[in-house]
Amino acid sequence: QVQLQESGPGLVKPSETLSLTCTVSGASIGSGSNYWTWIRQPAGRGLEWIGRKYGGDITYYNSSLRSRVFMSLEKSKNQFSLRLESVTAEDTAVYFCAGGPSGVALLNWGQGILVTVSS
Amino acid sequence: SYVLTQPPSASVAAGQTATITCGGDKLGSKSVHWYQQKPGQAPLLVIYYDRDRPSGIPERFSGSTSGNTATLTINKVEAGDEADYYCQVWDSDSDHAIFGGGTNLTVL
Numbered sequence: 001q002v003q004l005q006e007s008g009p010g011l012v013k014p015s016e017t018l019s020l021t022c023t024v025s026g027a028s029i030g031s032g033s034n035y036w037t038w039i040r041q042p043a044g045r046g047l048e049w050i051g052r053k054y055g056g057d058i059t060y061y062n063s064s065l066r067s068r069v070f071m072s073l074e075k076s077k078n079q080f081s082l083r084l085e086s087v088t089a090e091d092t093a094v095y096f097c098a099g100g101p102s103g104v105a106l107l108n109w110g111q112g113i114l115v116t117v118s119s
Numbered sequence: 120s121y122v123l124t125q126p127p128s129a130s131v132a133a134g135q136t137a138t139i140t141c142g143g144d145k146l147g148s149k150s151v152h153w154y155q156q157k158p159g160q161a162p163l164l165v166i167y168y169d170r171d172r173p174s175g176i177p178e179r180f181s182g183s184t185s186g187n188t189a190t191l192t193i194n195k196v197e198a199g200d201e202a203d204y205y206c207q208v209w210d211s212d213s214d215h216a217i218f219g220g221g222t223n224l225t226v227l
Binding site: 037063106109110 | 173219
């Protein structure tokens with residue numbers, strides 16, 4: 001069974017960089033058959049896809065965030081990471097990581113982590 | 120960019136059948152996935168590739184597509200089915216995952 005767990009600071013100052021990590025168990029980050037995705041959800045609103053990274057280094061980002069977002073794999077730690085630069089209050093949301101053998105249907109999710117952008 | 124449209128809310132009496140729709144241009148040519156999200160929880164995949172159920176999802180949940188509309192059907196609705204439901208596709212033109220705005224299902 002694949003399990004995911006987000007971690008990182010819950011508070012980030014405006015204009016700074018949001019950095020989150022997703023620790024995976026039950027599947028290999030480096031496997032070419034797995035996909036790793038970040039999604040976020042502002043309070044009371046819907047789901048927004050941030051980006052997806054394929055184990056073979058192919059990455060897709062939401063075009064609305066592409067200039068500020070970067071995803072990476074930490075294969076030695078079986079983790080994948082999200083970095084979002086120059087954050088504003090509009091980036092305040094619960095951030096979820098998700099992953100598994102499908103890049104289009106998200107079977108396995110982390111519990112989510114609330115990140116607040118505030119001074 | 121590709122847009123998926125869902126009604127913001129739906130209601131159904133317990134024991135009855137709930138239908139939640141998701142509309143999009145040429146949606147029938149895409150694979151639609153459905154998620155259930157209860158307050159404070161992560162979304163749960165309940166239908167993938169239009170009509171398949173992941174392990175552990177009750178047979179009461181089913182999906183279908185026709186033309187520009189996908190439908191999630193929940194038979195014999197229970198109080199525990201009260202949640203937000205999101206449809207989602209992968210748009211290969213933009214290489215983006217697209218979510219519908221979500222439908223809040225109330226069980227009366």
